[in-house]
Amino acid sequence: MSGTLLARIMRDPSQVEALDADGWTGLIAAARAEQMVGTLGHRLDGLPMPGAVSRILADARASAAQGRTAALWEAEMARRALAKIGAPVVLLKGTAYVAAGLEAGRGRSIGDLDILVPRDAIDGVEAALLSAGWEWVKPDPYDDAYYRRWMHELPPLIHRERDRMIDVHHTVLPLTAPITPDAAALVGDSEALPNGLRILAPMDMICHAAAHLIADGDLAGGMRNLWDIHCLIGEFGTDGLEARAAHHGLRAAVLRAARLAVDVYGTEIPDAWHRRNVADTLFKRRLLARDGWGRKTRKLTEQGFYVRSHLLRMPPKMLARHLWTKWRKGYRPVG
Amino acid sequence: MRHRFDVRIGPVGFRVGSDWRGPVAQLETLYRDYPRPEDGIPDFTVRLFAARPWRRVVRPSVMISGDYTIPDAAPLPLRLGLLAAEMGMNLQMALAQRRYLLLHASAAERDGRAVLMTGVSGAGKSTLAALLMARGWRLMGDEFALIDPETGLVHAFPRLISLKNQAVAVMEHALPDGRFGPPMPDTPKGDIRHLVPDARAVETMDRPASPALILFPTFGHEAAERPVLPSESFVRLTQASTNYLALAERGYDALTRLVTTVPARAIDYPDAQTAVAQVETLWEQTA
Numbered sequence: 001m002s003g004t005l006l007a008r009i010m011r012d013p014s015q016v017e018a019l020d021a022d023g024w025t026g027l028i029a030a031a032r033a034e035q036m037v038g039t040l041g042h043r044l045d046g047l048p049m050p051g052a053v054s055r056i057l058a059d060a061r062a063s064a065a066q067g068r069t070a071a072l073w074e075a076e077m078a079r080r081a082l083a084k085i086g087a088p089v090v091l092l093k094g095t096a097y098v099a100a101g102l103e104a105g106r107g108r109s110i111g112d113l114d115i116l117v118p119r120d121a122i123d124g125v126e127a128a129l130l131s132a133g134w135e136w137v138k139p140d141p142y143d144d145a146y147y148r149r150w151m152h153e154l155p156p157l158i159h160r161e162r163d164r165m166i167d168v169h170h171t172v173l174p175l176t177a178p179i180t181p182d183a184a185a186l187v188g189d190s191e192a193l194p195n196g197l198r199i200l201a202p203m204d205m206i207c208h209a210a211a212h213l214i215a216d217g218d219l220a221g222g223m224r225n226l227w228d229i230h231c232l233i234g235e236f237g238t239d240g241l242e243a244r245a246a247h248h249g250l251r252a253a254v255l256r257a258a259r260l261a262v263d264v265y266g267t268e269i270p271d272a273w274h275r276r277n278v279a280d281t282l283f284k285r286r287l288l289a290r291d292g293w294g295r296k297t298r299k300l301t302e303q304g305f306y307v308r309s310h311l312l313r314m315p316p317k318m319l320a321r322h323l324w325t326k327w328r329k330g331y332r333p334v335g
Numbered sequence: 336m337r338h339r340f341d342v343r344i345g346p347v348g349f350r351v352g353s354d355w356r357g358p359v360a361q362l363e364t365l366y367r368d369y370p371r372p373e374d375g376i377p378d379f380t381v382r383l384f385a386a387r388p389w390r391r392v393v394r395p396s397v398m399i400s401g402d403y404t405i406p407d408a409a410p411l412p413l414r415l416g417l418l419a420a421e422m423g424m425n426l427q428m429a430l431a432q433r434r435y436l437l438l439h440a441s442a443a444e445r446d447g448r449a450v451l452m453t454g455v456s457g458a459g460k461s462t463l464a465a466l467l468m469a470r471g472w473r474l475m476g477d478e479f480a481l482i483d484p485e486t487g488l489v490h491a492f493p494r495l496i497s498l499k500n501q502a503v504a505v506m507e508h509a510l511p512d513g514r515f516g517p518p519m520p521d522t523p524k525g526d527i528r529h530l531v532p533d534a535r536a537v538e539t540m541d542r543p544a545s546p547a548l549i550l551f552p553t554f555g556h557e558a559a560e561r562p563v564l565p566s567e568s569f570v571r572l573t574q575a576s577t578n579y580l581a582l583a584e585r586g587y588d589a590l591t592r593l594v595t596t597v598p599a600r601a602i603d604y605p606d607a608q609t610a611v612a613q614v615e616t617l618w619e620q621t622a
Contacts, residue, residue: 021375025350029380032402050374052348059433066583264458293336293382294402 001297002030003223003290006040010227011266013044024053026292033294034223038064038107064107068098071110074164075099078113079197081132087121090190090198092169092208097228100199104231108224112156112165116200118187119170126154126168133158134166142325150176151315172208173216176314181248182210202236203244210257211250215284218302218309221286223264229257238270260284306315338499340420341371345481345492345540346435348372351420353383354391358416365495365529368537372588377491379403379431381423383416388609397415403430415522417529421495428479428492431571431576435481436488436589439575442475442489443467448547449489451480451597453575456524459554459610462502465530466611469509474536475544484582484589487542487596493536495529501511503528505607548621549599550614556603558613563599 005027009015017205019027031037041057041064049057075095082089090096092114097105117125134157138144147155151173154168171183186208190198200208209232213225234240238258245254259280261267264287286305289298310319336352338359343349349372353359372378381401385391395413408426411419414571430439440453441464452460452465461477468474481604482489495516498506503526506513516529549568563571572590573579579586598621604610 012435024376025380028376029402050376052372052374052376052378053432056376063433064583066581069583107498119423290352 002026002292003288006030029294090116096199104228116169179249210254213220214253218305230261230267303335350377351381361417367495379427408584438480440480441477442480444544449544450548452550484585491540551601559603565594568594568599584601
């Protein structure tokens, strides 16, 4: 299992000494599939390795560096578009990590621009983005209504010239989810960067990463999100984390994420948090389900987490109605 | 995966995994004289697989994926498995090549200097490159030319030459002793047959060349030519590059250097033989 191999090498890079050609090939395939090849490139930089690998990883680092430039530029474009509104704009996830120069941002691939704004500012933000060249991605009225009524973000917008997506959040979990983090506190306690954009306070950053990994979604791309958490805990420690997580209703999610980070990447956490939980094994199995061809394995576990991700988002009756509507529109979950 | 094939084409190593033996057997035959990836570690992985387990057998249909993929790539019937493998390799190059500026162009070399030919699909890139090969030029590639941003040199990528429609008969006639792949009628891109680059193209594929002439051929008109200014050349080549934007400043510098140091011409041609004569005349005049 190359997911396991990737975890082992990220945890202890010196173990690459034992890799043969097929080991390296599987490692690179898994790292690419998990969108971690740039991170791996930095993690292994300077270690002895075959010339072919060294070139692949140098390309991956260069690619990530360019991705970082593009992400920061996209944040700057959003800053300019939203400057006149006067509302705080908080960067989330990858863009926040690179903007703040955090370890989690080193070599990280960054897709969309994610921002968090106060809920009462969302109409103004939407209007400002639309007038600055962003457009709707999903013209479907059901999807649009679904996002607006139930989700924690606007329907995704894409910039018509730069072809980059922006996700505008007003909180960090869907409104229908049983957990309701304190979005006002997330914004209120955020910290300003020199350019006026903001990032979450350190403990909130960890809470959000854990919420994203454990309490939302189906753990696709989870190895990278867990690596974020590993780096954030390494950089910020855990003082005050448990209390802050409890305040957001995310204590269980944060503790589980921390336990998984220990298990997968060897993160250091307080002893009291080490209590094992039987479901952790399932989470770990799902996270590391990647073979030497970069393919997902353990389809059944994956399906289980797919269903779980929907149950987390909405109550069963509502879920049934949602899936029925999507089914009629021809949407099928694919492997 | 059940079946595996490894190959190096120019500086790029590939690993192709397949649920079926057929495509791998064809790759083994056609690429038999090519080296394996350096250090045994490929740059890219391609996967040819059945969407559902039973589709391996019942109406077998080949899904194309790999390290990098596009969400809605249409599957191909198994009889086009070789084409699927080639498309999979091209896809990795188009989506993820970052070491070289990738130009959607064919290239041929003489005396250490290369002519690059680019244009829309159907412009005759592959046919012209194959005909030049038949006339003693070294084929560097019929699909992608790789420009090294550090040196400005063009590196060869001599994959199988993909001949389409009338070009198949043209090349069967021009190279009666050539090694051809199986005829593949009725593909999404018309009738296709692959031609194996000659021994010289494969043996010398690690030798880069200096770009000396850029051509923008257009098929279907009376023979004509006109000079192309660096500005126009630049714009057309940004459109012909899949990774120009991703390479950012390195891409800009490499392309600027290319178009300002290498002469460019647009040529119209009515048939392949005329085109080859035009290319060779221009080569004498400019390169």
